[in-house]
Amino acid sequence: MKKIIAVISGTMICIGSYAQTQQQIVLQGTITGDLKGHNKMYIYSRTYHDSAVIDNGRYTLHIPFTEPVYLMLVPEYVLAERQMYSPFGILMDKPVTYTVTTDVAKGMSASVVKGSEAVEVLQAYGKQKSAAWNSITGELKKEYGKPWMEETDPRYAAFETKQKSLQQKYLVPLLQKLVKDHPNSYAAVFSLGEAREMMSSEQQERLYAGLSPNMQKTKEAKEFQQFTQGIKNSAVGRQVQNFTLPDEKDQSLAFSQFKGRYVLIDFWASWCSPCRQSFPHMREVYQQYKDQPFDIYSISIDKSKSDWLKAVAQENNPWKQALDNINIAGSGFAITGVPTTYLISPEGTILMKEVGFNPDGSGEIEKKLAALFGGKVKTAEKPAKEEGKVIEAMPMVPIQ
Structure with a gap:
């Protein structure tokens, strides 16, 4: 749990306003060059996947439109040939026809997209x-x-x-x-x-x-x-305003319930591999201090409740869990990457913040906990090459 700088591209994968029904986006693509016998184009986000056959250099995708979306395109040949690839996305804000013109030799990033003014x-x-x-x-x-x-x-x-x-x-x-x-x-x-x-x-x-x-x-x-x-x-020294989120059983969990205890608020997501990697050591931290006036409170920024519940069951962490359905991550804590942790005092004051995760226990928050409660968390042995290695946060991007 060591502070690092999360580099945020600002790319938002799915945006959702002005819901519409029974409408459709048509994506028509033209791709020239050697596809090495691979004739599919994939389109995806974290919760949407589809593909189309490339026939004579052309393909068509039909995408249900309920709200503006940002979807990624990747040709089959890039995956099959294990080529280096920078994600190429298209903002589609209206149910109209979008065209994508690609030259294999230049790569997807050089594609020309037309369709709406926004794109x-x-x-x-x-x-x-x-x-x-x-x-x-x-x-x-x-x-x-x-x-x-x-x-x-x-x-x-x-x-x-x-x-x-x-x-x-x-x-x-x-x-x-x-x-x-x-x-x-x-x-x-x-x-x-x-x-x-x-x-x-x-x-x-x-x-x-x-x-x-x-x-x-x-x-x-x-x-x-x-x-x-x-x-x-979320500035250090500020008082956390009480907020209420649903736990995994849909019971309301108010932050005020933690009053009188130090609280490590952990922002995470089911799709965040560094978050999942952090949990084994966080369980060690919890085990060390569970008999002290100390709690961990994990708040997921997942957009998919089912994905969150699945991850909660898999991890089986012995502390309180909640799903952020009111954007407290933004309005209360200005989260830009996960995992991000805050240490809160028994009076509800923000003491420290860390972005990212350090599995060797040398993070500033852990040093503070050791100073407060005594002792050092016993960590599992790790290869020498991994000692002191910071696991960086993943950008907090609302991917649907």
């Missing part, structure tokens, strides 16, 4: 972002010799500060211009998530205010506004 705006914005990132990585490489750095490097703090300043220089103006030029476009709403890591709460408030009244009413924009408030609510 075309987003595609142009994506090219601008790519150029901006090239500038950022170029400057970082020039100063530090490489465009990335491990947290254990003594230069990390300076590197992180430099990276954030470059994001302010190159990326923030692009997002601000996107909202200014297209305040009534889903492309603008879709891209709001990118502001969560690189913009101050004041900048985020101005970004939201720049949306049209119509876009401000969308679920995604409202959640973004809640997240901005969550930044303030």
Whole structure:
């Protein structure tokens, strides 16, 4: 449970407002080049999967439309040949026909997508972002010799500060211009998530205010506004406002029930492999301090209740569980990646926050628990190469 920087691309996989029924998206694709005998195109999200046969370089997919979605495309040949692949997604905000033109030699990322105003705006914005990132990585490489750095490097703090300043220089103006030029476009709403890591709460408030009244009413924009408030609510020293969530038996669980005890709030998801990897050691922590005034409280950000319940049963953790059905992760704690943990005092005050997970027990929260209750958690033996290795958080992305 060690703090790391979760790099958030801001890519939202599924957005849902303005529900409609009995409508359909048609996706027509043209792909040229050598498919190496593999003739399928797959489309997917975490909860949606389909495929189409590529016949003479063409394929068609029919997608039920109830709300705007962001779905990923991957050709069969990429999987069969085990090629390097960057996920390629398409924002489909209306039940219209979208076209995708791909050249195998250039890769999926170079595909041209047409269909609605939003998808075309987003595609142009994506090219601008790519150029901006090239500038950022170029400057970082020039100063530090490489465009990335491990947290254990003594230069990390300076590197992180430099990276954030470059994001302010190159990326923030692009997002601000996107909202200014297209305040009534889903492309603008879709891209709001990118502001969560690189913009101050004041900048985020101005970004939201720049949306049209119509876009401000969308679920995604409202959640973004809640997240901005969550930044303030989750500051160390702030008092946690009471909230109530359903447990795995659909019983209401109020946070006030933990009053008088130290609480480790653990935000996780069934699809988050680092979260699942963290549980064995968290069970060791719980075993060490369960007789102290201490509790663990796991809150899932899952969108699928069935997936959450399945994971809860598989893990069988001996502490309280709840499903976040009111976006407390955003409005109360400004979560950007999971696992994220908060240590709360018996009076309900936020003491510490960590993003990511360190299985060797050297996280700051564990040091605090040892100072509070004495003793050190006994951890299972691990290979020397894994000692001190931080398991990074996965971006908190509402994938459906």
